[in-house]
Amino acid sequence: MTIHASFDHFSKKRGSRFAVEDLTFDVRAGTVVGLIGPNGAGKSTALAGLTGLLEPTSGRATVFGSDYRTLRRPATKVGVYLEGMDVEPGLTGRRHLQICQLAAGVDRESVDRVLDQVDLVADAGRRVRDYSLGMRQRLGIASALVGSPQLLVLDEPANGLDPEGIQWLRWFLRDFAADGGSALVSSHQLMELEQVADEVVILKQRTLFRGSLDEAKAMGGGSLESAYFAILGSAAE
Numbered sequence: 001m002t003i004h005a006s007f008d009h010f011s012k013k014r015g016s017r018f019a020v021e022d023l024t025f026d027v028r029a030g031t032v033v034g035l036i037g038p039n040g041a042g043k044s045t046a047l048a049g050l051t052g053l054l055e056p057t058s059g060r061a062t063v064f065g066s067d068y069r070t071l072r073r074p075a076t077k078v079g080v081y082l083e084g085m086d087v088e089p090g091l092t093g094r095r096h097l098q099i100c101q102l103a104a105g106v107d108r109e110s111v112d113r114v115l116d117q118v119d120l121v122a123d124a125g126r127r128v129r130d131y132s133l134g135m136r137q138r139l140g141i142a143s144a145l146v147g148s149p150q151l152l153v154l155d156e157p158a159n160g161l162d163p164e165g166i167q168w169l170r171w172f173l174r175d176f177a178a179d180g181g182s183a184l185v186s187s188h189q190l191m192e193l194e195q196v197a198d199e200v201v202i203l204k205q206r207t208l209f210r211g212s213l214d215e216a217k218a219m220g221g222g223s224l225e226s227a228y229f230a231i232l233g234s235a236a237e
Ligand SMILES: Nc1ncnc2c1ncn2[C@@H]1O[C@H](COP(=O)(O)OP(=O)(O)OP(=O)(O)O)[C@@H](O)[C@H]1O
Pocket: 014, 015, 019, 037, 038, 039, 040, 041, 042, 043, 044, 045, 046
């Protein structure tokens, strides 16, 4: 099966200690992969490494077989929305997306398409400083979608979304994967992730678990949350 993203013994030191050590897994076409772990586990570091924002200390992280930084028109292949990708608050949502559209090198219609996809059409003319947290989150997801990528890399995408937004995101990611796309999603919302992920990676600097959602759930008597605590607990022993 086609591999969209790959970590191959990826390690990254922050100062004298490893933030991520020896991470190896693939994101295959048609799947949603959930990356989970406690605060400081290295999830954001791994996603930043995959999207060319930092250099690994050793190993590799690649998208479509290449270093992200070598991709031509990367936004048309990989949609990225990571923590800290803040939007200039004085811009309107539409203006922000127009800038993303120009940077992605795609047609102007993409802006209306993604505004519609994330249900921000009515608020497109408002300044981002007046957006709620959930609206900013949807705008961030929209900016990742502008280039019609095949792979999405999303850090905590459900953060701040209301129940409707969470449901939308769940169906969106499922449809996206059903159409042959893939998504690598970090999340602390285990019950939500259980609804959407095909595969799960549990990270706490090193990989504690990697496998299908069903395999993970079986380790926790049928629930991802129980499995998560059981796996973290046995790693601490
Ligand atoms: N810019 C940085 N400089 C130095 N150390 C950093 C930096 N960013 C993160 N770290 C350290 O790297 C480790 C992993 O952090 P990271 O943000 O990747 O974890 P995370 O799993 O995304 O956490 P959270 O769930 O809290 O977002 C932590 O020990 C953190 O203190």
